[in-house]
Amino acid sequence: MRRAFLAITGLAASTTALVVLKGSPDATQVAQNLPTAQPVNPSGPGTDPSLAPDAPGVDPAGAAPKPSGSAEVSTSPKPGRTTARPSGTKTTAKAPSAPKTTTKAPQPTTRRVTGPPVDTSGRYGAVQVQIVISGTRIVDAIALSLPSGDESDIHSADVRSSYDGSGGEVVKKQNANLNTVSGATSTSNAYKQSLRAAIEQAF
């Protein structure tokens, strides 16, 4: 819808520009961006439709005044309107676009509902899930807390010096476009329980 709308406003704006600039040879440059300029122009020179955007302007360049005259004939009703149009089309063009944005903006009222912390058999802490709801759809589920294990301190110097791989640098975070993630199995039951509770609270 938005694309079609932009195309129409673009068409309206550039046809007016075309008509306004019709006297000058620069008008052909404007026409290059116009797919709908093709049906108008081929009627005159009768060149390849594929080359139409350039052809009509370039071919008749030798007889510059004539093609512009022929174009004038086909678009002759327009000049009359153009004086009214530039203001008219622009205002009507902008008017519908404004309500669209305003109607779309209020819709995504997102709200967040948090499930209760669910213990993972007591040893590794709790799992807690929050869901983000937009309208009637869940758009995200966030793990607020995940279990953690005991950490024993070791030092990188302990790693064998005969190691061929690279390493020893502090682990970094990457946020790239990913298709999937490899990781240790999650405590899915606790996660599911908290998620389910959040969903039940929300709906």
Next chain:
Amino acid sequence: MRAALTRPGLCRVEQIMGTTITLDLADDLPPERLRGLADDVFAWMREVDARFSTYRSDSEVCRFDRGEVLLSEASADLRFVLEACADLWGDTDGFFDAYATGRLDPSGFVKGWAAQVASDRLLAAGAGNHCVNAGGDVRVRGLSPSGEPWRIGIRHPWDAMAACLVLTGTDLAVATSGVYERGRHVLDPRRGTPAGGLRSVTVVGTDLGLADAYATAALAMGVTGIGWLDRLNGHTHAVVTDDARQYHSANLPATD
């Protein structure tokens, strides 16, 4: 080149084996065909769960462990898994031990193996572009829906929402074993105590069952596991230690 709003293929997620199985089919096949392929994958995963679950007392693994099923009566799948686990016990100096908990539990091999078999079947069925993720064990083949090699993140051990490395490829088995989700659930089979020193171990190869088992074994070895992984033929690795240091093979298929 494709329209931004649509993509070929199909993506489906189900909870099986106590974990999340994600299937991403990237082949541009008819919808019915894709649904049929996905149905077959998840039916296989449920079959594996019914046969190998240690949480179901009626599973073949549990009945075999109790002596109710003889080896000669066991299914071909169970016999294959038992043989593979015996080989892995030898290959890992005993650190991959399907009997580490005192009873038969081949889960450290089965999850990756099941996903590997699913991927092999998809390839044979003419769907050579796919990604199977079984609870963090990943098998990718061909290209992703965007037409580029698959990009596989390795989960950051301290941030579930971030990746610490990104791998890319068209034929990879990536298995990660870590202590950050279930605590120190991997035991050092020689001491009988939880393994320490390593936070996360990722093994990359072409057989997901082996990669899964090797990752589990290296995690159980602790810091010495890094040197062991370094000498492992046909596989690359990435390790994060408890003090947040990262080590990886020089030829790891990592990218930015």
